[in-house]
Amino acid sequence: MKRIAVLTSGGDAPGMNACIRSVVLTALHFGYQVYGFRHGYNGLVDNEIELLTMQQVRHIIQKGGTLLKSARCSKFKTESGIKLAAKHLDAAEIDALIVIGGDGSLRGMMHLSKYWQGQLIGIPGTIDNDLSGSDNTIGFQTATETVIDAIDKLRDTADAFERIFMVEVMGRDAGFIALSSGIASGAEQIIYPEGLKDIHQELDCIIQHVESARKLHGRSSYIIVISENLWPGGAYDLSQVLTEQIGIECRPVILGHIQRGGCPNGFDRILATKLGVFAVEAIKNGHSLMMVGEISNELTLTAISDCVNNKKPVDKKLSDIQAKVFDSVEILSNCTKSTI
Ligand SMILES: Nc1ncnc2c1ncn2[C@@H]1O[C@H](COP(=O)(O)OP(=O)(O)O)[C@@H](O)[C@H]1O
Numbered sequence: 001m002k003r004i005a006v007l008t009s010g011g012d013a014p015g016m017n018a019c020i021r022s023v024v025l026t027a028l029h030f031g032y033q034v035y036g037f038r039h040g041y042n043g044l045v046d047n048e049i050e051l052l053t054m055q056q057v058r059h060i061i062q063k064g065g066t067l068l069k070s071a072r073c074s075k076f077k078t079e080s081g082i083k084l085a086a087k088h089l090d091a092a093e094i095d096a097l098i099v100i101g102g103d104g105s106l107r108g109m110m111h112l113s114k115y116w117q118g119q120l121i122g123i124p125g126t127i128d129n130d131l132s133g134s135d136n137t138i139g140f141q142t143a144t145e146t147v148i149d150a151i152d153k154l155r156d157t158a159d160a161f162e163r164i165f166m167v168e169v170m171g172r173d174a175g176f177i178a179l180s181s182g183i184a185s186g187a188e189q190i191i192y193p194e195g196l197k198d199i200h201q202e203l204d205c206i207i208q209h210v211e212s213a214r215k216l217h218g219r220s221s222y223i224i225v226i227s228e229n230l231w232p233g234g235a236y237d238l239s240q241v242l243t244e245q246i247g248i249e250c251r252p253v254i255l256g257h258i259q260r261g262g263c264p265n266g267f268d269r270i271l272a273t274k275l276g277v278f279a280v281e282a283i284k285n286g287h288s289l290m291m292v293g294e295i296s297n298e299l300t301l302t303a304i305s306d307c308v309n310n311k312k313p314v315d316k317k318l319s320d321i322q323a324k325v326f327d328s329v330e331i332l333s334n335c336t337k338s339t340i
Pocket residue numbers: 009010011041071072073074075076077101102103104105106107108109111126
């Protein structure tokens with residue numbers, strides 16, 4: 001009988017619980033014993049292990065967060081830490097480990113493979129969606145809906161006061177959340193890392209767009225969605241710069257960790273369920289150092305090294321729509337008032 005283990009690591013994402021449930025139920029279906037390590041890689045280093053039962057994963061499919069807890073773990077990056085992790089996996093006679101997490105967690109698996117001989121299967125779980133090898137990572141769609149809901153609410157008050165808002169969203173170095181939520185909420189500007197060379201050099205364009213929109217539309221609401229980490233001091237400081245340059249107040253809104261919480265939506269529950277089943281099947285079929293994913297509705301296995309080393313591009317069609325087709329300032333300057 002195989003003994004498999006599962007852990008969640010890095011930024012938690014809605015749908016991680018659904019995925020743990022799926023891994024546990026599939027493992028039990030195959031007659032495997034399944035264990036959970038708590039607190040991400042800290043659980044391996046500190047040997048926080050528990051047997052997972054069907055009872056424990058009942059009624060968690062709808063819950064945000066993660067039953068196994070998550071964390072970042074600097075000790076796991078050290079040689080002594082990783083050796084302890086391997087020792088604890090061997091002591092528990094674990095044959096295969098499933099890690100649900102983002103690119104850092106998958107890099108951790110590559111590191112672990114140098115010290116531990118068991119099978120390693122990754123499942124993409126992060127709101128950032130920044131992993132090649134799957135069209136969507138678990139949590140991304142739910143987080144995007146959370147942002148859209150927030151911007152819709154902001155639009156009401158922005159319209160009422162004819163105000164400019166700058167909404168900062170997560171996505172460490174990736175613009176998936178910004179681009180998708182910005183398009184879906186009809187934001188006037190979307191600023192995200194992949195669409196930008198150097199924000200300091202492009203500041204004039206950002207300001208010019210706001211000013212042109214004001215000239216063409218008169219006073220009206222204007223929403224800028226911006227990814228985190230693009231400006232020192234974030235949206236607070238950048239909105240201050242804009243306020244000073246435009247002479248009209250631009251209000252910052254930082255959505256922060258709200259984006260990581262909440263019930264996973266149907267899409268993420270189903271994705272998490274499929275990937276959990278497929279991960280255990282991959283173990284049964286003898287695979288290792290692979291990440292399960294879904295590309296164009298097909299379940300896929302991709303080498304973890306490719307998933308973390310190949311940068312995943314944002315949807316080109318979406319970025320073109322935003323930059324080239326939907327630019328209201330350009331539309332207004334291309335058409336006469338009577339045609340729009
Ligand atoms: N290069 C690496 N070598 C070993 N472990 C790593 C490496 N990169 C990340 N990790 C481990 O994975 C954890 C999660 O990675 P992090 O980048 O914080 O989140 P995510 O997996 O969501 O991208 C880290 O805290 C660390 O324990």
